[in-house]
Amino acid sequence: MLHVMTRRLAPILVAAAFVAAAPAAIAQPPADAQTQADSSPMPTLAPLVEKITPAVVNIAVESKAPAEENPFMRDPFFRKFFNLPNMPQARPQMAAGSGVIVDAQQGYVITNHHVVANADEITVTLKDRRKFKAKLVGSDSGTDVALLKIDADHLSALSFGNSDSLRVGDYVVAIGNPFALGQTVTSGIVSAVGRSGLNIEGYEDFIQTDASINPGNSGGALVNLKGDLVGMNTAIIGPNGGNVGIGFAVPSNMVHAVMEQLIRYGKVQRGRLGILVQDLTPDVAQAMKVGSDEGAIVSQVEPGSPAEKAGIRAGDVIVELDGTPVHSASDLRNRVGLMRVGQDVELKLVRDGERKTIRAQVGKTEAPEAIAGGEGAGEGQAVPQLDGAMFRNIEPGMPEHGHAEGVAVVQSAHGSPAWRHGLREGDVVTAVNREKVKSIDELKAALAKAKGGVVTMNLLRDGAMIFLVIQ
Secondary structure (H helix, E strand, C coil): CHHHHHHHHHHHHHHHHHHHHHHHHCCCCCHHHHHHHHHCCCCCCHHHHHHHHHHEEEEEEEEEECCCCCHHHHCHHHHHHCCCCCCCCCEEEEEEEEEEEEECCCCEEEECHHHHCCCCEEEEECCCCCEEECEEEEEECCCCEEEEECCCCCCCCCCECCHHHCCCCCEEEEEECHHHCCCEEEEEEEEEEEECCCCCCCCCCEEEECCCCCCCCCCCEEEECCCCEEEEEEEECCHHHCCCCCEEEEEHHHHHHHHHHHHHHCCCCCEECCEEEEECCHHHHHHCCCCCCCCEEEEEECCCCHHHHHCCCCCCEEEEECCEECCCHHHHHHHHHCCCCCCEEEEEEEECCEEEEEEEECEECCCCECCCCCCCCCCCCCCHHHCCEEEEECCCCCCCCCCCCCEEEEEECCCCHHHHCCCCCCCEEEEECCEECCCHHHHHHHHHHHCCCCEEEEEEECCEEEEEEEC
16 A cells, blocks of 8 residues: 555655746746747648648448358248248448549549449548549559549649659658548658558559558548648558558559549550569679669560560560669569550660660550350350359469469459359459369360359458359
């Protein structure tokens, strides 16, 4: 008891001694000096915040979550015997995120793909509390960028800054809607640039910041002290999804490039050269007489690809793309992936110690394919239960590349037969009827063997294996 009282009394005694000594130890400032101190401006970000926050919006997304289905529910006799409905009722599901107005005249709002994925209804709320239904112009899962459009007057927009000019140590401000609390402002510095290999998205070139970013900040603005948009907040690393000072934002240059394609085409036409590349290490650079520690080594050239037609060979080290240095394999892949199909590019590379300049034309990546039936499906390959799903071979640049072997499900339309049978966007089909599949051609062949009977699928979803029965 005495110990407790001592701990409580000690601060009081110290404070009393300080107060008693204060008149003798601390001289009062002159009246004119006090007035001058009161009138001097205090360091503040308030003017900047007042300028940029009207362009940051809250986004509410409503979607229908599929009800859990008992396997017996798929049996028509079972449903009829127990007088059960044909399909379980979907439950409404709400989610919240953030967005940024980037074109006040057209009403364009950028946000994350994962914020609006599978949305049935999107509502945008401005800082002045006006609410508008938003139209989804387009979305790209590879970069996690989506573009919305609202019909509204008197909007404020942020200008795109040059994210390539960001340096580690630059001050930045993050604005968003964490935990659906409402607009919130945090500040920090740029902790790193060009972060990749996080397996968050397919095309990774993240800005890392210690400005507090929490769930709900996704799609919000990362701005510099000039008020320019330099990034879009997209992900955090921390226990239980909480902030620990490590947040990531998609660079504004990448967002702008994706946005332009979404406006023009409604989707991203991913460019490709048809090469596999790996990072250049200092040891390899010295052995290959590159003269630089940065670049991308071509490890494989696909037959018939734009790269092969341009004369690129395995073993070449690409050091520049259109006059800009290539820092790494991911840097090259990201930049080519966001180029328009048909665009001419200039590559500077080192081959056998000599520098060469090669021009190539950006090709088109393989388009997703529906295999439920129709033209080109082939006799016996039509599977009506897979209608509404789109499949794609796993290629470099996709989130699944290097982590799974199979066929990626890039779309499963809400309410479609594929959706009702449990297929979801992001799934990877690894086997059909216990037969491994590594390409769309192998998937088609395995489905053809089923001949319209029961189809079982092994799926990889969020790192877990799932067994699906389709009949």
